[in-house]
Amino acid sequence: MNHSNFPDWLFDLDNTLYPLDSGLFNQVRARIGEFMTRYCGVQTSDVLSTQRRYRDEYGSSLAGLMAENRTEPEPFLSFVHDVDYGVIEPNPRLADALAGLSRRRFIFTNGSTKHADNVLRRLGMEDLFEDVFDITRAGYVPKPNPAPYDRIVRDFGLDAKKTIFVEDMARNLAPAKALGMTTVLVVAAPDTISDEADYITTDLAGWLGAHAGAPS
Numbered sequence: 001m002n003h004s005n006f007p008d009w010l011f012d013l014d015n016t017l018y019p020l021d022s023g024l025f026n027q028v029r030a031r032i033g034e035f036m037t038r039y040c041g042v043q044t045s046d047v048l049s050t051q052r053r054y055r056d057e058y059g060s061s062l063a064g065l066m067a068e069n070r071t072e073p074e075p076f077l078s079f080v081h082d083v084d085y086g087v088i089e090p091n092p093r094l095a096d097a098l099a100g101l102s103r104r105r106f107i108f109t110n111g112s113t114k115h116a117d118n119v120l121r122r123l124g125m126e127d128l129f130e131d132v133f134d135i136t137r138a139g140y141v142p143k144p145n146p147a148p149y150d151r152i153v154r155d156f157g158l159d160a161k162k163t164i165f166v167e168d169m170a171r172n173l174a175p176a177k178a179l180g181m182t183t184v185l186v187v188a189a190p191d192t193i194s195d196e197a198d199y200i201t202t203d204l205a206g207w208l209g210a211h212a213g214a215p216s
């Protein structure tokens with residue numbers, strides 16, 4: 001339990017610690033589509049609508065495939081994360097801002113730990129996080145299902161009211177906010193509004209710099 005006045009930090013990975021326009025996550029999405037057509041009998045023309053339906057009904061493509069297609073999760077994760085990480089540029093400015101934060105930093109991702117390690121190595125952030133809570137550890141139940149949020153609080157001994165959660169998807173902030181966490185939405189468009197976000201920023205490094213060490 002966090003008895004300090006300073007918050008612990010949870011960070012989403014994809015499109016939060018690296019920019020959307022790197023295209024990395026589009027590569028992952030394309031690999032998901034390829035997996036569906038190659039191994040799950042989904043027609044190419046149905047890939048997008050199937051991904052959307054799985055996301056809405058089950059929370060993710062993987063959860064949908066596990067429920068409806070008996071897909072084995074680990075081979076799926078290896079396949080979809082077989083992408084070109086060279087598109088991720090080192091980000092020393094964000095690394096410095098993260099290093100300046102008081103208390104503990106964790107990754108909370110719907111991807112795999114191997115994917116997180118590959119991304120963090122490219123960003124120059126491989127030594128900045130205490131642990132990664134990945135989709136395997138979540139029992140393959142993805143954000144925004146509340147279950148992994150409860151689990152991460154327990155596993156990492158977080159005090160939710162002294163935890164700040166940083167994400168690029170507003171819907172993933174809602175369960176964190178319900179637990180009492182402070183929520184930060186990272187966006188590309190400056191005029192974004194969100195009920196789930198306590199803070200909204202287009203510049204995570206700048207935002208962290210302004211809030212580093214601030215008591216929660």
Ligand SMILES: [Mg+2]
Pocket residue numbers: 012013014015016167168169
């Ligand atoms: Mg994300």
